[in-house]
Amino acid sequence: MQSKILAVFMLLLVPGLPVLAQTPNGETVFQTHCATCHLAPTSPEIPNLDALSIYEPNAILMALTDGVMRLQAQPLTEADRVAVTEFLTNRKVVAQTTEFKTGMCKTPAPMTTLEAGPLWNGWGTDTGNRRFQTAVDLRAEDLPRLKLKWAFGIPDVSQSRSQPAVAGGRLFMGSQSGAVYALDAASGCTLWIFKAGAGVRTAISAGPITTANKSGYEVYFADARATAYAVAANSGRLI
Ligand code: HEC
Structure with missing residues (x-):
């Protein structure tokens, strides 16, 4: 996992890489913005990947938009939030x-x-x-x-x-x-x-x-x- 995270950072640091207007990759968003706390949680109130996978997609989106994770999710675009939610739950985000x-x-x-x-x-x-x-x-x-x-x-x-x-x-x-x-x-x-x-x-x-x-x-x-x-x-x- 460590090497994956490193790879993500390296990729972000390579200058002159063409910026592609693509759907963000949910796993990449997770590794970059969430993994430090949620991959191997240090306290029982932090949901791990298994726990996050059974959340309702809209509940994760809400946590990122208005809920307890709004600070952590501040750097994310709307598309990033949807992508990380769909990666975590393996379900599509549908209109609420x-x-x-x-x-x-x-x-x-x-x-x-x-x-x-x-x-x-x-x-x-x-x-x-x-x-x-x-x-x-x-x-x-x-x-x-x-x-x-x-x-x-x-x-x-x-x-x-x-x-x-x-x-x-x-x-x-x-x-x-x-x-x-x-x-x-x-x-x-x-x-x-x-x-x-x-x-x-x-x-x-x-x-x-x-x-x-x-x-x-x-x-x-x-x-x-x-x-x-x-x-x-x-x-x-x-x-
Ligand atoms: C700095 C550590 C940290 C980072 C980074 C972080 N979280 Fe959290 N997360 C927490 C903690 C601590 C809680 C428990 C907060 C609580 O219950 O008040 C939590 C709770 C949650 C919850 C449960 C919210 C709820 O209302 O039950 C979700 C969903 C979540 N995080 C998703 C994410 C996602 C997705 C990311 C990345 C975009 C992320 N978190 C980044 C520490 C973090």
Whole structure:
């Protein structure tokens, strides 16, 4: 491997080599920009080649564009990023997220109050950011008896960081892809999806609209490109 890396550097250093407008070679991009850390990782949080091969292609692209690898990927062109992603996953990068049609709520009821059931609005259960749910009588001995009610797979991402918020009988959740989901907390069906410009890691806060002559609820969050959003809680429309 060492000699391969050396060969790549030598090639780059040879002056006067004709510059070919070719599709970049993903393996070369990897050797030049990623191998030092990812070939023989020195810490368990760094994915090795095997681990990278099972990532969704779009999850790698996002890590390079807006995610934890954006600094390492700064010298790369868009074509380099696609090439290294396709080399790592052995799969083609296709346009992101096929249209989301399954699991949508059939007859969504408008949100009329924040307190429809237990509240976990924003980062904690109250403005003191407490981390314990007091609205339901849940004891340690109850935990082994909890049953899975529904599960939701977030498309196109490799990890989940945004803490879900529960308000008005809904669950609001951001994602690494920038998609923000509003789910019905009871059934797990999807009420709406909003696309932010970059990954959303923040918890989501819901609150009443306080503008004169207006009513209803909004949700607030920010993305990894430093844009803050207010979105209508009922429809996901950008405010
Ligand atoms: C200087 C060392 C270094 C270099 C160079 C580097 N990485 Fe990483 N990479 C890391 C570390 C450390 C992590 C774990 C970061 C974390 O979890 O916060 C990581 C994580 C990742 C992840 C997982 C991201 C996620 O969101 O789960 C991917 C994908 C990745 N790197 C791809 C690449 C690619 C492709 C390149 C080359 C273009 C590259 N890295 C270059 C150190 C590096």
